Amino acid sequence: MRRVWATVVSLWMVLAIVAVLAWTRQPPAAVPSRPVATALLVRGKNGTTQRVVVVGAATSAAPHATTQASPPAP
Amino acid sequence: MIGRLHSVSFRAMGTACAVSVTAREADRLLADRALRAGSAEVEACERALSRFDPASDLSRLNRASGQWVAIDERLERALRAALRIRTETAGRFDPTILPALVAAGYDRSFELLEERPARTAARWRAGAGIDLSPGRARIERGAAVDLGGIGKGFAAARTLAAMRAAWPALPGAIVDLGGDIAAGGTPPDRGPWRIAVADPTGRRPSLGTVLIDEGAVATSGRNARRFGPGRSLHHLIDPATGAPASAGPLAVTVVAPDATNAEGHATALAVSTLAQARAHLAGRPDVAALYVEPSGDTHAIGALPLVGAPEQTGAAR
Numbered sequence: 001m002r003r004v005w006a007t008v009v010s011l012w013m014v015l016a017i018v019a020v021l022a023w024t025r026q027p028p029a030a031v032p033s034r035p036v037a038t039a040l041l042v043r044g045k046n047g048t049t050q051r052v053v054v055v056g057a058a059t060s061a062a063p064h065a066t067t068q069a070s071p072p073a074p
Numbered sequence: 075m076i077g078r079l080h081s082v083s084f085r086a087m088g089t090a091c092a093v094s095v096t097a098r099e100a101d102r103l104l105a106d107r108a109l110r111a112g113s114a115e116v117e118a119c120e121r122a123l124s125r126f127d128p129a130s131d132l133s134r135l136n137r138a139s140g141q142w143v144a145i146d147e148r149l150e151r152a153l154r155a156a157l158r159i160r161t162e163t164a165g166r167f168d169p170t171i172l173p174a175l176v177a178a179g180y181d182r183s184f185e186l187l188e189e190r191p192a193r194t195a196a197r198w199r200a201g202a203g204i205d206l207s208p209g210r211a212r213i214e215r216g217a218a219v220d221l222g223g224i225g226k227g228f229a230a231a232r233t234l235a236a237m238r239a240a241w242p243a244l245p246g247a248i249v250d251l252g253g254d255i256a257a258g259g260t261p262p263d264r265g266p267w268r269i270a271v272a273d274p275t276g277r278r279p280s281l282g283t284v285l286i287d288e289g290a291v292a293t294s295g296r297n298a299r300r301f302g303p304g305r306s307l308h309h310l311i312d313p314a315t316g317a318p319a320s321a322g323p324l325a326v327t328v329v330a331p332d333a334t335n336a337e338g339h340a341t342a343l344a345v346s347t348l349a350q351a352r353a354h355l356a357g358r359p360d361v362a363a364l365y366v367e368p369s370g371d372t373h374a375i376g377a378l379p380l381v382g383a384p385e386q387t388g389a390a391r
Contacts, residue, residue, distance in 0.1 A: 061268060063283055064079070064261055068272035069295035069325050070089045070226060070252030 076245050076262050080105040086116050087124070087226055089252030093233060096246035096262050104241045111240035112233045112249065119229035122148040123221050125172065132219060136172070140215030142205075152221055152228045152334075153204055153211055159224065159338035160201070163354065165313055166342035170202035172218035174316035198316030227292050227337025230256040234333075249333075254292040256333040274325035275370045282364075290333035294344035295325025295366075312345045319345040326351070327364040335361065351375055 077098030084091055093112035097105035122131045122145075131149040145153075156169035177198075202217030213219055221228070230249045234256045237247045246259030248267055257267040266285040273281050274297040284291050296310050296319075312319035326343040330336040339361050343351045351365055355376040362376035 061263070061265075063268040063270035063280070064094075064248055064257070065092070065250040065255050065267075066253065066270040066272050066280070067255055067284070067291045067293045067327055068253035069274065069293050069297055070254065 076260065076264065077101065078262050079248075080109060082109045082113055084113060084116075087120050087229065087251060088126070089226070091116055091252065092250045093237065094248050094250075095237060095241070095244060096260060097244075104244075108237040108241040108244055108247065112237040112247070115233045115236035116229055116249075116251065119148055119225070119232055122146040123152055123225045123228070125220050125222075132221065135211055135213060136218045139213045139217055142207075142210050142212045144209055145211050147209070148228075148232065150206060150209065150211060152224065153206055153219070155228060155334045155338065156219075156221060156224055157204060157206075159335065159342070162358075163339065163342035165200055166345055166350075166354070167223055167338050168200050168313035169219050169221055169223070170200070170204070170213070170217050171223070171311050171313055172220040174198050174311045174313075175220055175222075176218075177316070178311060178318050200313040200316070223294075223341035224334055224338040226251040226254040227256075227290065227333040227335070227340075230254050230290065230333040230337075234258055254290075254333060254337050256290045257286055258288045260287075271327050271364060274366050277370065281366070281372060284327075284329055286329065289329060289331050290336040291327060291329050292333065292336035292340045293325055293327040294337070294340040295323065296344070297324055310341075310344050321345075321347050323348075323351075323365050324368045324370070325366045327366075328361060329363070330361045339363070348373060 076096050078096075079094045080097050080102070081092055081094035091113075093109055093116070095105045095108045095112075121127065121129075124130045125132055125136065127133060131143075131145045135143045135145060135149070153169070156167075159167050160169065203214040204217075204219065205212040230251045233249045233251075234247055237249075238244050238258070244259060246257075246261055246267075248255065248257040248261070253272070255269055257269070261267055266287050269284045269286065269291045270280040271282055271284060271291075271293070273279065274295050276297075294310070310319045310322070311317065312322075322345050323343070326340055328336045328340040328343065330339060339354075339358075340363075343354065343363055343365065346354060348365060348367065351363060352375055355361055355363060358376065362374070365373045365375055367373070
């Protein structure tokens with residue numbers, strides 16, 4: 001009986017150590033991106049306006065396209 | 075969500091191109107029709123506007139300088155836009171730059187360029203005459219036209235229109251011709267179109283993201299398409315001197331309602347100092363720019379707000 005209890009206690013101790021290690025080695029929380037988006041209205045040819053916003057580099061969503069000085073064809 | 079983005083990629087105008095439409099699976103056939111119309115328009119623009127294709131309308135016009143030549147409607151419209159932008163930019167964009175460009179060594183398609191020292195055109199004079207009448211054009215004797223400074227933007231705008239004509243109820247579309255982008259309608263996630271601005275210094279993938287509901291973004295710079303000994307030459311000719319520009323940004327990104335204007339003004343700002351760029355855009359509330367100096371310092375000019383990215387060190391106007 002003593003051996004059974006010793007096994008149970010040691011199992012719990014191992015689980016506790018694993019839990020402590022997992023807690024202390026958590027990845028650092030992501031730094032929230034600054035609220036950098038600023039809207040502007042660009043006047044269109046026919047008098048309509050369009051929304052243009054530039055935000056900092058850290059946007060959560062992937063871009064639909066990338067503008068760059070056109071590279072030669074691959 | 076509105077379905078997904080249906081895309082087709084191909085090579086044209088000397089660069090990588092992609093056209094995309096927002097569509098549900100049920101509208102797959104309509105999406106394919108719009109994509110085919112878009113790719114066909116890019117190819118038609120290249121056939122009309124390329125100076126590297128001896129059979130193009132532009133090549134025929136250049137060979138017949140001093141004479142009236144019948145031309146495709148695309149070339150006529152592109153030349154009208156080029157003349158307008160030359161006036162708006164006080165000559166910092168000039169479609170008659172070709173003799174200087176050839177003298178600098180950019181005399182064939184980029185992939186075929188050889189290493190040789192740069193020269194300046196022997197008798198360079200900016201602002202050569204271009205006469206237009208419906209379906210015809212004539213360039214001043216001895217002059218020659220290059221539309222590299224607006225061609226892809228012009229084609230992007232035409233392509234977006236062609237896709238909408240092929241599918242009038244098109245929910246949204248985006249055209250990317252080597253980084254010159256026209257977008258309209260909505261992407262599948264219903265937000266604005268997100269256009270990343272590549273960092274020309276290469277220090278990080280992106281300087282930030284431009285969000286547009288309808289409009290265009292174009293970038294011009296000397297960080298791409300370098301050639302000659304040790305890649306020491308670039309293709310941005312300053313019309314004031316006829317030589318590769320010594321002053322100006324590493325790259326400049328322009329946001330405008332229309333892709334032709336976006337690329338034309340980006341070309342002009344690419345040979346402008348920061349002060350010249352600010353002065354030029356002071357009278358253009360519809361055009362905004364992100365100007366990246368060779369040091370990497372970045373300035374928002376015009377209505378484009380200065381936000382976020384740590385490299386953005388200049389002051390907004």
